[in-house]
Amino acid sequence: VNELALIDRIRRRIPAARRSGITVGIGDDCAVFRPSGAKEDLLFTTDMVIEDVHFRRATHPPSAVGHRVLARGLSDIAAMGGEPRFCLLSLALAPWVDRKWLDAFYRGLLRLAARTECMLAGGDIARAGKVTCDIVVCGSVPRGRAILRSGAREGDGIYVSGALGGSALGLEKGRGAAWKHHLRPEPRLALGRFVRERLRATSAMDLSDGLSIDLHRLCLASGVSAVLERDPPAFRGASLEHALHGGEDYELLFTVKRRTIVPEHWLDFPLTRIGAIRKGSPGRVELHGRTLDPLGWDHFRAH
């Protein structure tokens, strides 16, 4: 089973609900809910982080695990141009977890929560064989303004923030700047709002599974294809493979109309044009005249 196919099968079985208030359902970075009478739409995203799948006890400090759990969810809010409101955490603890680990885990999570004004409002606690976290983050955008994956159109420019491949490199090396980037990715919340308000991005998503598969997904959702005009900017020391297929960088991928002027830098990182949207086979991504296979992280492919 591949992940996209599985999600598509589930989606096709869901009847449209009367008065649910859901305006965007399964398949984007967040679900979008419109409360009756409210000025804002609410964004909801959930992300699981599992011991020995997404982190290892021996290599990942507990405060970094807590940080990463929340950062994943916040990154989805950033990708839609939203502001965080609150989060819910479900946490299943393994037998080896002690008070020290747990305190450091919450310290990492709650520091990022305080800094991004994303209040921990509830959750669930259970026991399991492996530590399993599921974070739900709620964010808000002005009504009807969430940036979707599905809005990219022919001629739009394709951009990424920052440099790619650092997280994959860091996981290999286990030290240095890339490792730090792997342990404490910074969700691009302020950039997401800038991209929505000022650049009026036509589509966006966060780079959680790798550029090759994430751009493929954006193109599928928009019914378009993409041509990369250059190699993506790589994190210092990262290879082209890292930059194309490595996940967990949590940079933003976004498209803007042809004539939109995008600054080369924003805050302390670059915004780089890497290609353009084309008509053509939906989901196809081309680099140097060839199809770029979506080799990023698919949770259902054998790795």
Add this chain to the structure above:
Amino acid sequence: VNELALIDRIRRRIPAARRSGITVGIGDDCAVFRPSGAKEDLLFTTDMVIEDVHFRRATHPPSAVGHRVLARGLSDIAAMGGEPRFCLLSLALAPWVDRKWLDAFYRGLLRLAARTECMLAGGDIARAGKVTCDIVVCGSVPRGRAILRSGAREGDGIYVSGALGGSALGLEKGRGAAWKHHLRPEPRLALGRFVRERLRATSAMDLSDGLSIDLHRLCLASGVSAVLERDPPAFRGASLEHALHGGEDYELLFTVKRRTIVPEHWLDFPLTRIGAIRKGSPGRVELHGRTLDPLGWDHFRAH
């Protein structure tokens, strides 16, 4: 570590967030969020269901697992008098899961979702050693009207719906009416609204972990104690132990003001007065002149 103590430690570390919109945070059945300008408050609850903790592959049919996952969340919405709006499902699949199991799981979940108009709006999918589900359910109530755990006051009558202990009995026997009740508990959504609108309940919660511990929690949240005037109504064949301490019945426990008239039956099940709220040591529950220990399910006590 005990669960209540752990939750309390987490709660004390969370700074109140400016403008979060959260009016009720950690510690009730649901978090309550007030969207700016909206007429309704939104309720959020998350519940984990883990293979070999909450169900077993060999004994629980997959459609029942799907049903139970959503029923747990809906029951929290019922306990606050809410109507379901949408849900999000995070699902980690074990290596043994095949398409047949997965289809039946979603069939069970989506049937209950359709019947209760609770649209599946998103989620996450991952791989893990054991099947791990985390359901988030969003519900709504008129602004300021959620029934909380903390509103019970001296003199209030204590009521339960239906009969207790059936789920624990069913799990022991593995067949018959009690087993059916264990496999497909019915969240008391309509009753929750009736209790809120007509009976103007002062407090409520759902019986997920057992009457003894759940009533203890309600009393703690309200700063009161409780005297049980009679044994709780038991499911046919269930013992007093089952009825007092068995979890997963998902009936409603609620309190009403002294003079409120509660019908003896509602739809096809009884509403039974089992005791009264008293001043006294917060959290204490008395039965037949003795303290009733909270022996229900605590996720952190060795069982």
